[in-house]
Amino acid sequence: MSPRFPRRNLAAPLLAAAATYQDAAVIPHCARCAKPCCRLDSLVLELDWTELKALWRIRVSRAVFDQRLAAGTGPKEIRAANGLYFGHRKVCPAYAETQRTCRVYDQNVKPPGCSDFPVYEDGGDIVADLRCEAVDLAALKACIARALGPGYRITQSADAQFPFIVTLSAARLTDPGAA
Numbered sequence: 001m002s003p004r005f006p007r008r009n010l011a012a013p014l015l016a017a018a019a020t021y022q023d024a025a026v027i028p029h030c031a032r033c034a035k036p037c038c039r040l041d042s043l044v045l046e047l048d049w050t051e052l053k054a055l056w057r058i059r060v061s062r063a064v065f066d067q068r069l070a071a072g073t074g075p076k077e078i079r080a081a082n083g084l085y086f087g088h089r090k091v092c093p094a095y096a097e098t099q100r101t102c103r104v105y106d107q108n109v110k111p112p113g114c115s116d117f118p119v120y121e122d123g124g125d126i127v128a129d130l131r132c133e134a135v136d137l138a139a140l141k142a143c144i145a146r147a148l149g150p151g152y153r154i155t156q157s158a159d160a161q162f163p164f165i166v167t168l169s170a171a172r173l174t175d176p177g178a179a
């Protein structure tokens with residue numbers, strides 16, 4: 001049987017597969033997670049100014065905030081670089097620890113990286129972050145296989161510098177090197 005999706009069209013079904021996996025396997029686990037990512041003890045939260053201002057409830061202008069950061073009088077958990085801000089080693093202020101939920105879950109100020117973690121589509125591949133204990137690569141591969149249908153082989157490779165970042169690639173069995 002012919003594969004349902006040419007390589008150039010894999011992004012849409014893989015995007016759907018990532019969303020399905022997040023909904024079915026990741027989000028239900030968050031309430032009982034041993035190491036919630038929103039505590040930012042190992043993960044770094046990337047924010048633009050709008051997101052930072054809303055989540056950290058900053059009342060001063062960006063210029064004033066940046067001056068304070070540079071002077072060492074801003075929030076210790078925030079670093080600035082390349083026009084963005086990075087939160088690390090302090091619980092995200094939008095995280096409701098008791099309920100283990102995000103207070104801005106459905107709001108525009110939730111940083112895009114929060115929605116992408118731990119599984120997202122990137123350039124026709126699926127990327128999974130194994131720092132999330134809910135990620136099961138075998139189950140994720142099965143989810144991708146169901147989304148693509150027959151005729152694909154799924155391979156995995158780990159990032160050389162950050163081996164907990166794993167890329168799952170789908171190749172048509174008829175493609176050279178896929179068999």
Ligand code: SF4
Nearest residue numbers: 030033036037132134
């Ligand atoms: S690490 Fe994974 S399971 Fe834990 S809170 Fe974050 S997304 Fe949920």
Ligand code: SF4
Nearest residue numbers: 038092094095102114
């Ligand atoms: S914005 Fe929400 S999802 Fe993102 S780190 Fe904060 S609490 Fe977690």
